[in-house]
Amino acid sequence: MERMTTPRRGPGRPRRADQRATPDVIIEAAAGLFARRGFDAVGMREVAAACGVDVATVHHHMGTKAALYECCFARVFAAESEALTRAVATAREGLSAGPGPALAGLHELVDVFIDFLEDRPEVTGLWLRRWLEPDRHAELDARYSEPLYQAVEQVLAEADAAGVLSEPQPHLAVRSLVWSVHAHVVGLLSGANGARQRREFRAFAHRWLDRMYPPPA
Amino acid sequence: MERMTTPRRGPGRPRRADQRATPDVIIEAAAGLFARRGFDAVGMREVAAACGVDVATVHHHMGTKAALYECCFARVFAAESEALTRAVATAREGLSAGPGPALAGLHELVDVFIDFLEDRPEVTGLWLRRWLEPDRHAELDARYSEPLYQAVEQVLAEADAAGVLSEPQPHLAVRSLVWSVHAHVVGLLSGANGARQRREFRAFAHRWLDRMYPPPA
């Protein structure tokens, strides 16, 4: 039966036309459920129902529940990493164009991050639940969080060296802003006036940037 | 049998000397487990084992699992509310003693909050998991979070009126710092050098206060 081996879906393997539960469909549905209610509260039958298929079909495509959860997080992380890495590169380019463009680049970087999370609130759910996993926290932090954090911290360090701003604790500063954005998204999920909340939070984030990162005297 | 009615333990009702699983013992054990692994991942048998009793005993004293979870959160929230309310009152007293003591009072308030969470990391676990509950978020926010937040925001507003600092968005500012502290505690749970982390974060929090809340020009 070769059940548990992940079905090779690479180039060369044909995809059947009657496939209703593609891995993409399953992962997207599962990611939303996991983000909203957590790993233990979501059942495989519920994921299957969200895709309109039987539970055995989900297992056929995804293997175990833990593997499905891992796929959801990897997918979400890849999208976030792609968006942020590009924004970091843009911000780095502006560093040599003077203090004005450099600070504008950092503001742009913050906006990209806020935009990303506002568009995909489930990312916040997955990240926060991951951070709450006690045993694998260090492992997951090293694999997922650290590379992204370090990229942003490096931009701050370069901006510091270029005399654009002064930042003695980029490690904590970046995490502080990231968690603030996550808090904002969590509030959005049940907020009455989303548009107003979005506008006010964006203004706060930029004020945070301006006040926390003043140009060196 | 009168099983589910909470056993009246108020004054007048004698407490038996052979009681091993007092409500306090159960709640403390359950709060730690719930904070670390979440509501769904913790079983009643596990809570009972942590207290050294049978699962039926836990049900006898606490009723349902949901009621036990509610008790844990209420207990933790009461302790936090008590500590913070007192610190807020102290900070408010200092507002009329000039800008120096007023700002020192705010720093003290931040320290009290950090001390509380560093001493009881499980509080962070319970809060974050609560904020992630999608359905009851608004209800719980109104019952638990809002009163505390408003007390702190009121101090900031009074400090603003007294000319000690300028704070156009106390709502978001307070939440931003609160989440930063929670992030710090989550990192502590698996951190290698807790003492160093604690020292650095405290310095960051005070820098955050100084930069985010400059005295009005």
Place this chain on the structure above:
DNA sequence: CCCAATATCCAACGTCCGTTGGATATTGCG
């Protein structure tokens, strides 16, 4: 067209869960 591949479903297995009825031992009170 024929066949191998596979996407899907049904039914089931074993396990763990929250919960409870009832029995037992231990206490405080008169």
Place this chain on the structure above:
DNA sequence: CGCAATATCCAACGGACGTTGGATATTGGG
């Protein structure tokens, strides 16, 4: 002491869970 109260445990129930073996229908490649 005698009695009522209760703290504790044992055993079990019904249900939900993750997982899987096997049957069935549908496809693409030759």
